[in-house]
Amino acid sequence: MSVFGLALLFWLAAWAVNAALARSRWRDASGVRVVVPVLFGAAILGLWEGAVRGFGVSPVILPAPSSVAARFAGETGLLWEDFLQTVLKGALSGYAIGCGAAFLVAVLIDRSRFLTRGLLPVGNFVAALPIVGIAPILVSWFGFDWQSKAAVVVVMVFFPVLVNTVQGLAEASAMQKDLMRTYAASYLQTLLKLRLPAAMPFVFNGLKIATTLALIGAIVAEYFGSPTRGMGFRISTGVGRLDIELVWAEIAVAALTGSAVFGLVSLVERWVTFWHPSQRS
Amino acid sequence: MSARLLPVLAVLSGLLALWYGAVGPMNIRQALDLAERKGVAVQPEGALARQEVSAFVLMARNPGEVARGYALERPRLPTPGQVAGELWATTGEMALRGRGFSKRSLIYHGWITLQSTLAGFALGTALGVLGAVMIVYSRTMEMSLMPWAIISQTVPIVALAPMIIVLSGQAGIEGRGLPKAIISAYLCYFPVLVGMVKGLRAPTREQLDLLRTYNAGGVAGFLKLRLPASMPYLFTSLKVGIAAALVGTIVGELPTGAISGLGARILIGDQFGNPMAIWAALFAAAILAGVLVTLLGGVQGMVLKRMGMAV
Known part of the structure; x- marks a missing residue:
């Protein structure tokens, strides 16, 4: 019980520090903007640890963060093998193929106003559908290995990227296009120098949505059959064997990967669309 | 309204046509296996030999059996009509028979x-x-x-x-x-x-x-x-x-x-x-x-x- 009280005290202290920081005159400094959420996260982890230890929760139900971290450190070889199978082979190849295909199709379709008008509502609708359900079908078509996972990812990321790119290509204003025409710019020049750069904020929006979808697709597809490695495989068998610490270690890998890839895409976005108002604040 | 409806309908029918066209090559192997079991002569003989040949070649060499792929019981890729039929059979038809809330619906x-x-x-x-x-x-x-x-x-x-x-x-x-x-x-x-x-x-x-x-x-x-x-x-x-x-x-x-x-x-x-x-x-x-x-x-x-x- 006292352990939990200690954790609660730590949480309150962290909150007080955060509140003071948020009201102080350094509140807009970049260091503070990082410290506050990190402290908040640490306080939550402390509360979790304290609750598990203080109330003696069985590790089969909810393991403490420290024991998950220990398991993580002890199983890096296994976790790396799963990461290789699910993220690098399944999700990444599917992400590259799906986003690339969607981008090309969007640029091609953009030449026809009729097709654009027809495809936007359809694409928007399909992007909102639970496409993950297609996973068992694709696993039976492409076999158990990473190819079927990549196929699921391709289908899942295609429509969000397509819709966003098509919308982005419509972003350049009539005035800007007229200016290009006064320069006697060809279709290709207008596309490369004006319309694609103007579309980039939208494209990156689609790419960011697609990063999470890619991981979800690759993991769900493994629930329907996979070789004896991969994050989804390890999670479903781990739950069956009540090896909950390993499952949480895999979840941690998935969470870190998701955040890291999202951060990476955001970084590239900042580099590519440095001119956009949302990046200049 | 029609200015927006027409393009959407065109895109939808395009997708439907694409789907319908894909059924042939997707199901041809299954269709030929079934035909062979029923004693129909197919080219080439034996499922293993057909593994070596692409789906389009199989369709070209067995034009009479392509239609069979559109009416399989457990197809790799069902036709839009088959999916619509299954959807109706497990919703509307069951509701009409008063079994709308059975566990099969x-x-x-x-x-x-x-x-x-x-x-x-x-x-x-x-x-x-x-x-x-x-x-x-x-x-x-x-x-x-x-x-x-x-x-x-x-x-x-x-x-x-x-x-x-x-x-x-x-x-x-x-x-x-x-x-x-x-x-x-x-x-x-x-x-x-x-x-x-x-x-x-x-x-x-x-x-x-x-x-x-x-x-x-x-x-x-x-x-x-x-x-x-x-x-x-x-x-x-x-x-x-x-x-x-x-x-x-x-x-x-x-x-x-x-x-x-x-x-x-x-x-x-x-x-x-x-x-x-x-x-x-x-x-x-x-x-x-x-x-x-x-x-x-x-x-x-x-x-x-x-x-x-x-x-």
């Missing part, structure tokens, strides 16, 4: 999925609105919570789904309704949170100042200015949120051995090698998503019109 499974979706949607919307209010009114909350809200959406929830089911089972919660609702709430709260933060901050400096000259307190300012101003943003995010909630429910049903719900139909169709059941459940889910989003759009139109905000 998709109406029953759709209802199970809809319940969890709505529960998760309600939970997620409540969390999202609450979070947005806290973020708008407390700077500490904004600085600590907002980054984690963004990070939470980069975590693939499916990794957590089996854990949530096990946890709630250990905690003595009966049934699968609640864990599924938690998963869909997890996917649904984020768009609502982001939209509401934007919406609650929509009033301009002048409007807020005007309220101060009326000597309005914090509660009145919230109820009479910030909340009404946020309605267009709220409805836009609700439409995204309910689609996300449906995805969450189906994801919650898929990997966990559920026995009822549209996701469970997909799972069972996979385990019993019945692709038609998978396709029918997929399309039922798509129809459900369309109906839910359209309904919310209708409510949005009505509410905004009454509030004088309709565009």
Whole structure:
């Protein structure tokens, strides 16, 4: 019980520090903007640890963060093998193929106003559908290995990227296009120098949505059959064997990967669309 | 209206034609295996020999057997007509015979999925609105919570789904309704949170100042200015949120051995090698998503019109 009280005290202290920081005159400094959420996260982890230890929760139900971290450190070889199978082979190849295909199709379709008008509502609708359900079908078509996972990812990321790119290509204003025409710019020049750069904020929006979808697709597809490695495989068998610490270690890998890839895409976005108002604040 | 309807119809029929055309090459091997078992001469003989030849060559050498691929019982890729037939057989036809809620009907499974979706949607919307209010009114909350809200959406929830089911089972919660609702709430709260933060901050400096000259307190300012101003943003995010909630429910049903719900139909169709059941459940889910989003759009139109905000 006292352990939990200690954790609660730590949480309150962290909150007080955060509140003071948020009201102080350094509140807009970049260091503070990082410290506050990190402290908040640490306080939550402390509360979790304290609750598990203080109330003696069985590790089969909810393991403490420290024991998950220990398991993580002890199983890096296994976790790396799963990461290789699910993220690098399944999700990444599917992400590259799906986003690339969607981008090309969007640029091609953009030449026809009729097709654009027809495809936007359809694409928007399909992007909102639970496409993950297609996973068992694709696993039976492409076999158990990473190819079927990549196929699921391709289908899942295609429509969000397509819709966003098509919308982005419509972003350049009539005035800007007229200016290009006064320069006697060809279709290709207008596309490369004006319309694609103007579309980039939208494209990156689609790419960011697609990063999470890619991981979800690759993991769900493994629930329907996979070789004896991969994050989804390890999670479903781990739950069956009540090896909950390993499952949480895999979840941690998935969470870190998701955040890291999202951060990476955001970084590239900042580099590519440095001119956009949302990046200049 | 027709200016927008015609292109959509053209794209849809294009997709349908593409699908119909793909059925031939996808099913030709299965069709030839079946024909050979029935004693029809096919080129080349033996399933193993046909493995070496591409589907299009097989179609060219056995033009008489292509049609068989469009009428298989358990096809690799069913035709649109077959899927529509299965969908009707498990919904409308069963309802006409008065067995609409039998466990074999998709109406029953759709209802199970809809319940969890709505529960998760309600939970997620409540969390999202609450979070947005806290973020708008407390700077500490904004600085600590907002980054984690963004990070939470980069975590693939499916990794957590089996854990949530096990946890709630250990905690003595009966049934699968609640864990599924938690998963869909997890996917649904984020768009609502982001939209509401934007919406609650929509009033301009002048409007807020005007309220101060009326000597309005914090509660009145919230109820009479910030909340009404946020309605267009709220409805836009609700439409995204309910689609996300449906995805969450189906994801919650898929990997966990559920026995009822549209996701469970997909799972069972996979385990019993019945692709038609998978396709029918997929399309039922798509129809459900369309109906839910359209309904919310209708409510949005009505509410905004009454509030004088309709565009």
